[in-house]
Amino acid sequence: MKINSNLAISDTGFIFNPSNGDSFSTNALGADIIRLMKEGKKTADIKKAICEKYEVDPKVLDKDYDDFMSHLRDHFLVSHD
Amino acid sequence: MTSSSKPKITVAVTGLNAVDSPGPGVAVIRGIRDCEDFDVRIIGLSYESLEPGIYMPGIADKVYQIPYPAAGTEALLNRIEYIHDIEKLDVIIPNFDAELHNFIKLSSRLKAMGIHTFLPSIEQFESRDKVNLFEFGKKHGMLVPRDKTIYDVGELNQITKDFEYPIVVKGKYYEATVAYTLEQAQKAFHKLNAKWGLPVIVQEFIQGTEVNIAALGDGQGNTISAIPMRKLFITDKGKAWAGITLEDKTLIDLAEKFISATKWRGGFELEIMRTTDGKPYIMEVNPRFPAWIYLTTGAGQNQPAALVKMAMGETVKPYTTYAVGKIFVRYAWDQITDVSEFQKISAFGEL
Structure with missing residues (x-):
């Protein structure tokens, strides 16, 4: 999954899609995931970085990660590689 | 540059009806006033006595009522001659679809009086008319419902x-x-x-997301400015009460294609419906600036000021950048005026 390159994300987790004017808020974890995606990190590396930063069961992360990607897809913020 | 060295110009502007379905006049004036390249005197041209722009401080220096478009070109010309005798107009910017036909027809006579306009030709004006738009799209390879x-x-x-x-x-x-x-x-x-x-x-009916583009053509096929905007808040009349500038090359390309195909002279607005698969359908072409035109000034491309410069014969270089994510939020404001002011514009047609 590839995040739209022109997406803007602030330190507070405010996301702005300049292509259609949509804006969203996400929590710190979501903001971290989007930032890592923008840096071009692979899914496995993103999950690894999140596990290192947050106290989270990898299985729970897998489920939440998929759920988050589905939200991003629904709002046209990501595209397939 | 000191203020004394700046050119002094007098610009007449219509569309002072800054109501819930607003005319563009007040926004056009704000853009012109923001430009530091000239000193400007603004003459408001109104149709009705309660157009809010008549009474707004810092908008028009003087306001004159003009006859409704249905009165015809001669009645309009007579009134402009009267105003011109007093004010020595340099430029007129009409902002209503319904009045444009008369102003375009008069443009050469106005020019002879020393009054500049920057308007499309009658042919350009009519080619984008709702009645002809589908054929127009077919001819130029643009999607139109x-x-x-x-x-x-x-x-x-x-x-x-x-x-x-x-x-x-x-x-x-x-x-x-x-x-x-x-x-x-x-x-x-x-x-x-x-x-x-x-x-x-x-x-x-086309299902999709509505996007609007405010653009300015130089009459030679060149795009001086094009700014796409998405409405964030829409009134029950379908008008934008808030909007945000977008970054989308396909929309800019579409505006450029339109200008190149028509050699459009002046400001206009493309109303676009973008389908979920990204196809931009032109729903309507408004042959004048939209009411949200001040957002172009806020985003770094002052379209009203650029139009004034081109009307005065200046060559304006196309803008190349603008700020994405600039938002306008309109507001309603109860102005207090006095019946004596209302009486002046109602009884004498001047304020």
Whole structure:
């Protein structure tokens, strides 16, 4: 999954899609995931970085990660590689 | 540059009706006043005594009423001659669809008086008319929804031969209604006919996200400015109460293609419906600046000021960048004025 390159994300987790004017808020974890995606990190590396930063069961992360990607897809913020 | 070395120009602007379905005049004036390249005196031209822009401080230096478009070109010219004798106008910027025809017809006579305009030709103006838009799109390879011009409500009975419901029923000049049934379409026809006259236009309904582009062409096929905006808050009349500038090359390309194809001279607005698969359909072409034009100034491309410069014969370089994510939020404001002011504009046609 590839995040739209022109997406803007602030330190507070405010996301702005300049292509259609949509804006969203996400929590710190979501903001971290989007930032890592923008840096071009692979899914496995993103999950690894999140596990290192947050106290989270990898299985729970897998489920939440998929759920988050589905939200991003629904709002046209990501595209397939 | 000191203020004394700046050119001094007098610009007359219509469309002072800054109401819930606003004319662009106040926004155009704000853009012109923001430009530091000239000192400007603004003459407001109004049709009605309660247009808010008449009374707004810092907008028009002086206001004159002008005759309604239906009075014809001679009545308009007579009034402009009177105003010009007093004010020595350099430029007139008309901002209503319904008045443009008269101003375009008068443009050479105005020029002879020393008054500049920067308007499309009659041919350009008519080619983008709702009635001709589908053919226009076909000719220039632009996506435009299918439409049908109707003069009689009975024609709606046969409309399903060409269209599936919902359909969009549009007034000759303004307003559109989405109709889901024949009854709704008939009601919309009568309402639009009563308000704007015939014909009424039936258009294919396109599902998507509405995006608008404010643009300025130099009359040679070059795009001086194009700024796309998405409405963030829409009034019950479908007007933008808030909007945000977008970054989308396909929209800029579309505006450039339109200008290149038409050699459009002046400001205009493209109303676009972008489908979920990204296809931009041109729903309407408004042949003048939109009411949200001040957002272009806020985003770094002052279209009203650029138009004034071009009207005065200056060559303006095309803008290349603008700020994405600039937002306008309109507001309502109760101005206090006195009956004596209202009396001046009502009784004498001047304030």
